[in-house]
Amino acid sequence: MKYMLTYDLMETMRVTNQWMGATAQAMGAFPAVQMTPNPWFKMLGAWGEVTERAFSRMVAKPDWNIASVVGEDGRDHLVVVEPVVTKAFGDLIHFKVTDRPEKPRKIMLVAPMSGHYATLLRSTVVSLLPDAEVYITDWHNARDIPVSEGKFDIEDYTLYLVEFMRHLGPDTHVIAVCQPAPLALAATAYLAEDEPDAQPRSLTLIGGPIDPDAAATDVTDFGRRVTMGQLEESAIQRVGFKYPGVGRMVYPGLLQLASFMSMNAEKHSRAFGEQILRVAQDEAGEHDKHNKFYDEYLAVMDMTSEFYLSTVERIFKGLEIAKNEFVVEGRRVDIGKITTVAVKTVEGSNDDISAPGQCIAALDLLTGLPDEKKASHVEPGAGHYGIFAGRSWRNNIRPLVLDFIDANATDATPKKKRRSNVTKLKA
Template identity: 85%
Template sequence: MKYMATYDLMETMRVTNQWLGATAQAMGSYPAAGMSSNPWLKMLGAWGEVTERTFARMVAKPAWNIASVVGEDGRDHLVQVEHVLTKPFGDLIHFNVADRPTMDRKILLVAPMSGHYATLLRSTVVSLLPEAEVYITDWHNARDIPVSEGKFDIEDYTLYLVDFMKEMGPDTHVIAVCQPAPLALAATAYLAEENPKAQPRSLTLIGGPIDPDAAATDVTDFGRRITMGQLEETAIQRVGFKYNGVGRKVYPGLLQLSSFMSMNAERHGTAFKEHIMAVSKDDVSAQAKHNKFYDEYLAVMDMTAEFYLSTVERIFKGREIAKNQFTVNGKKVDIGKITSVAVKSVEGSEDDISAPGQCIAALDLCTGLPDDKKASHVEPGAGHYGIFAGKSWRNNIRPLVLEFIDANADAPKPAKSNVSKLKKKTA
């Protein structure tokens, strides 16, 4: 029960801060406050508005808010989110652009399950929509999934990716961002052995920890320092009675958010101080910029305990992907079985989460893949966020990824049999 009590305590603290913010905002908004020249009341209302919005966003799943996209005909085409495949822990969704011919490029974006919703890749989706059919993995918040649905660990995650790739067909190009990169690589290798005809055409891995030990960061250092017992004791809680997943063991999004914030506490503190001043001065443009980023950044989701713990134990500590020792349902997944899927790694030179060297390690694991099917890119000056959603992505990385996709758009040629080779020799 202590884990459930801790979860409810964190939720109580969040609701209390939201209520305090709403109360302060209401007090600062009284008409009588305008009779005083004391700026304190104005600042109180501004602080309340920012605080209420901040704590309210922590439990709200952001909307995609992609209303339309400009087509080649110069017209705005409406965008509708369609659920292609629905599963308990995540859906495969398609951004259907109305009244537009089906695009030749078909891209599956594999969103991370690392505390944020798939909407973290909204700008990535928007940048690809004009020139491709875009699909994405939309993972569910573990607190809303009943215990009766069972477990969900990294093996289940891998099998979800396998099902999504099968559903989309072999003319798919997969782009895995950050956390799912090693599991997307494993899913592709799984298909290479179990169902080769369902393999995608290409696989682009962006800033993922294929080999966490290739370049140390604070994330990898933390994974080495802490024991699994310590991690389970300090990070895992049970969902409280407020949500459908009551009793499910999770790594809470609020706990993950506090970790995110502490990594750059000074920068976030300054951002909120400046935002409160902007609200007090009715500076709408400054408010919009802040809200656009933090409405997404603060919206966090719980991960199942087994997924979080197995990620730390098997990807970071055991380095099962890096050692090519990963198993799914007791069967070894051999990454060397990938022989026809083109693989590209993308890294940022200033990435402090998945440092350069961690992702490119995937190419060495693809021992069965010819060199002309491998590619890599390190973006100078780019941090973690920039390589998939920032200026570096838009201006430099996106064109390179689309070029890589187009270069590998054709179906792989079937391997020549030994019989045909023998005929040529005897002719």
């Protein structure tokens, strides 16, 4: 049961801080305290409210909160989130817009499995819904998956993408954001050799580490600096008794969140200090900018140890995708086999997670793809978040991606008419 104690210790610390926050909030709201003209009690209650909210969000999966979308008829159409493929470690879900004719664009968003839930792409989904049928990979929290379900590494992740693409059919346009970009490229190559007719029409790779060595960042420096033994010893723990995945080896979300916060500790401390003052002065709102950001940022999920370790070892250290040496189930996946799928890369000039050069490296690996089916874009002044969910995405990148999708909406190679195999569930 090695490392289970440390996992439970982290959870105990989280629960303790949540309880302390709730207690302070209750004390600050106590009627007898309100009779005392002392601002200290107001500050105590404000500190408690902010603290309780922060620590409770760390174990809550955020809702999609996409209630409706305006149709071309000017009416609000309800949005229903429905699963179309359900698997142990992740589902493929569809944002079904009710009472709206099916859109010709079919987009599959591949969400990262890097510590946050797929809801991190909520604004991306919202921006695409008016113009497309949107599907997304909804990865599950490893702490909630029983050990009996087995392992899940980057090969399994790739095969999940293969199955999702095969299910949606060849008229799909795939957009992979950040971490899954190299695996989405590998999944497309897998289909190119195994089942060419099931390949998507286009593949857009946004800020992904296709070749981590193409441009150094803190992430790539860390990958080179630490050994696999050190990483396994310092980062991997067993899920504690509180969750269904008890005993599963994971990279805990709370541990990764601590790393995230420490990278910009001063910025986060200032943000929480200012929020406490706003709450004390009755200037904060339930859905204000601070709460909207941190409700998502603090909601973290565990990754299976084999997925985390194989990502570092094979993508960042071994450069298997960059060298076109990636192997799935004992079989080398040749990216050069992609000959018909249009591929576009998107990078941000100020991206400090996946720096410019890392993603565009995919185009050099596509030796069998004609140049007219390759495209790239570097967004000036954009950081990592901005290229898929921020202002740069909304104003510049999204229109370019949709134009790219439309330009490759039909297959130039004549094929037999196919019937879509998308499973439609009743809302």
